[in-house]
Amino acid sequence: MNTTEGATSVAAGGGPARAAASRRRVGPYTLITAVDDPRTKVPVPERRYIARSADGQHTVLLSLPHPGGDPQRFRAEAEGSRYLLGPCATPATALGAPGEPAWYAHPYLPVLPLPTVLAVQGGPLPERTVRALGVALAETLAVLHGQGLTFAGVSPAAVLLAADGPRLSCFGAVRAAAPDGTPRSGLPGLEGGSLPPEQASGGRPRPLGDVYALGATLAYAATGHTTPERDELPAAFRAVISRCLARDPGARPQLAELVDALAADAAPAPESRSASLLAPGWLPGRVIAALTHQSAAVLAAEIPVEATPNPAPHPN
Known part of the structure; x- marks a missing residue:
């Protein structure tokens, strides 16, 4: 995983970073922006981002464990979430492959x-x-x-x-x-x-x-x-x-x-x-206005599109 940082928060009205070359990669995805606003000072159980696939076709909500956490337990819980039912459930539909840092993702919607x-x-x-x-x-x-x-x-x-x-x-x-x-x-x-x-x-x-x-x-x-x-x-x-x-x-x-x-x-x-x-x-x-702003900012984010011989795994 490329650990170059470049994602900022659009959650409370900020815009996504424009320095595309410095964006962070996680698995097949490039991070666009953080979901959570640290100014709220409310603990967040995992690190959450809006991210896009290397081919530019799929935008997702992507989660990572906290530094120092147990990546195996995180991965197991993410795997278990794939079977969740219910109108408000957000099961993981893509997970990090064995041998790479733990992450999971599901399709993006403005949230x-x-x-x-x-x-x-x-x-x-x-x-x-x-x-x-x-x-x-x-x-x-x-x-x-x-x-x-x-x-x-x-x-x-x-x-x-x-x-x-x-x-x-x-x-x-x-x-x-x-x-x-x-x-x-x-x-x-x-x-x-x-x-x-x-x-x-x-x-x-x-x-x-x-x-x-x-x-x-x-x-x-x-x-x-x-x-x-x-x-x-x-x-x-x-x-x-x-x-x-x-x-x-x-x-x-x-x-x-x-x-x-x-x-x-x-x-x-x-x-x-x-x-x-x-x-x-x-x-x-x-x-509603903040959700609309987030959607527009994510659509306008500048992400370098890469040609990949094998399609990146993505949420259905």
Whole structure:
């Protein structure tokens, strides 16, 4: 892997670097820009970039483990993500080959991490946005749990927002960061407020841990903090988010209860409860404008096109 640095962030309005010759290569891809804005100061479980294939035909979201992390665990979790189902799942569709540094990728669409969305918005998100976010993520987690899987890594940075709804990224961040039985508090990239107490102390991830982490993520969307005081939470979902954040897993709601509480006034839809909540207007105008800016900046990025005799592997 060429370690020449050249990618900057377009997440919060900056433009991609123009010095094409200094761009970094990862596997068959050239990095265009970082997805995450370090100014938000929110830990990110993995390093994420927008990248393009050497032939210039395929743009992807590409992830790398943190320096010093366990690349084998990272690779294993990325491989496992290929089987994820659910409307907000982002399974890996291309992975680094054996013998090269660990990375994985999936097709690009304009997205902003939740912390960047709050920065763009200038504060917490409107009630409509938080409700739609919660229902869509809860429905996806329910599908994963039905597959016998635990996401183990829901956090503000793991949630990417697109115009048509949220996406869950950073699959298995907790497990990729440390083996079961190893305390995980304070590990690089993991947001402490989103870690269920039983996982922070080294316990094996369980489905009700995902409920805790989802509650912390919704609390962040509504207040800017993953561990707010109860009175800081909007009255509309104060009770249900507080239950999600219960230290006792048995006191947390089931995902179906969470969906019912957040989608109580939503019109029924044949696809899912989130379908009507994710109708146009679910995201604030400033966020839509930032997504549009990112898309335009990525399209305008100057990437040298290389003729390759063998097509580069790319997400379907």
